[in-house]
Amino acid sequence: MKARNLAITKFIVAGVLLVFSGAFFMQSPKPFPELIFGIAGFMLILAMFAIYTGMQALRDAKEGLNVEDELSKKISEKAAAKAYKYSVILWLVILSLLLDQLPLNSLETVKAAKIVVVSGMSAMVLIFLFMRLYYQKVGIGDHEN
Amino acid sequence: MITRIKELRARDNLTQIDLAQKVGVRRETIVFLEKGKYNPSLKLAHDISKIFNMKIEEVFILE
Numbered sequence: 201m202k203a204r205n206l207a208i209t210k211f212i213v214a215g216v217l218l219v220f221s222g223a224f225f226m227q228s229p230k231p232f233p234e235l236i237f238g239i240a241g242f243m244l245i246l247a248m249f250a251i252y253t254g255m256q257a258l259r260d261a262k263e264g265l266n267v268e269d270e271l272s273k274k275i276s277e278k279a280a281a282k283a284y285k286y287s288v289i290l291w292l293v294i295l296s297l298l299l300d301q302l303p304l305n306s307l308e309t310v311k312a313a314k315i316v317v318v319s320g321m322s323a324m325v326l327i328f329l330f331m332r333l334y335y336q337k338v339g340i341g342d343h344e345n
Numbered sequence: 346m347i348t349r350i351k352e353l354r355a356r357d358n359l360t361q362i363d364l365a366q367k368v369g370v371r372r373e374t375i376v377f378l379e380k381g382k383y384n385p386s387l388k389l390a391h392d393i394s395k396i397f398n399m400k401i402e403e404v405f406i407l408e
């Protein structure tokens with residue numbers, strides 16, 4: 201029951217993300233700025249991930265298995281640790297490369313800073329999702345336990 | 346570390362799902378254990394050994 205509820209929650213999250221990205225597209229000025237495609241792509245990736253994990257949870261529920269066990273917790277912890285490590289490096293690279301590139305005009309600076317922060321945070325989420333999928337695929341071997 | 350889980354499952358006619366249900370883990374965990382891609386906790390190793398009525402060191406063998 202718990203697994204089924206979790207699966208349903210994930211499908212609802214995916215649905216909400218898809219509706220939001222659709223609404224975002226609809227109300228954006230045409231022709232679409234390039235940034236819109238990036239945001240919509242990011243939301244689609246999140247929705248796909250939610251659907252994928254929701255289907256896994258549904259399958260586990262049908263087989264009467266636990267949705268979460270010691271391996272899945274370890275995978276999440278390991279992915280979070282790696283994502284943190286790579287995010288620190290990412291922010292160092294972003295700041296060192298872009299700090300001098302930002303325009304001095306205050307309005308332009310705010311706009312550019314917003315884009316940099318949103319892109320950086322989206323990249324952090326994507327790194328975490330990628331690391332989680334990676335460890336789900338390869339497992340956690342002897343040397344990494 | 347190598348495990349004899351696959352061999353013991355075959356002996357007892359258990360599927361991966363059966364074993365996963367008995368020890369309360371996901372099927373993927375059994376898959377990774379059989380492939381030697383995951384070292385289980387002492388509790389899980391104990392539970393799995395108990396299912397097969399064997400000692401932990403007879404199921405999980407350190408190379």
